[in-house]
Amino acid sequence: MNVAEIIFSPTGGTEKVADIIGKHWSENPVKIDLSDGSADFGKCEITEQDMVVIAMPSFGGRAPAAAIERLEKIHGNGANCVRKMQGRSTD
Ligand SMILES: Cc1cc2nc3c(=O)[nH]c(=O)nc-3n(C[C@H](O)[C@H](O)[C@H](O)COP(=O)(O)O)c2cc1C
Structure with a gap:
């Protein structure tokens, strides 16, 4: 298993x-x-087989649009995932 960190920071x-x-x-x-x-x-x-950590900050209660657009281009192929939204979010 490989571990990947997909970050926007x-x-x-x-x-x-x-x-x-x-x-x-x-x-x-x-x-x-x-x-x-x-x-x-x-x-x-x-x-x-990979484990993925996806982490990005919240700006005005939203994930940054640029981060989401770029994240959508990555082929996840059913990998296990941990999401960490920095701070509080209204989403
Ligand atoms: C314009 C602006 C809006 C923000 N809005 C939120 C928010 O809605 N919720 C929150 O918890 N943090 C908010 N923050 C704090 C950022 O999420 C925080 O600074 C974050 O840790 C920055 O991440 P980075 O150090 O990885 O770049 C905001 C910060 C800025 C500058």
Whole structure:
């Protein structure tokens, strides 16, 4: 099983939380940074055997639109997932 952290963390707080969770399962989680606007997230392939931590902040009670658009391009292939929404959300 590989562990992947899919993060969006402009100022690093959410990334720190994702690292704590990801390193609980793996010494070297693979990091996928949704704040990288030049990356081709359609090429990211995750398998059913992988564990994925998805972490992003809440702005005005909403997940950042750019993070969601980029996340939707990643092929999850039925992997297990942990979601961490930084802060409180009204969603
Ligand atoms: C404009 C703005 C709106 C925010 N709205 C919320 C919110 O609705 N709920 C919340 O819990 N935190 C809110 N926050 C706090 C951010 O989610 C918090 O700063 C977050 O930790 C930043 O993540 P990062 O350090 O990974 O970039 C807001 C911050 C900003 C700047």
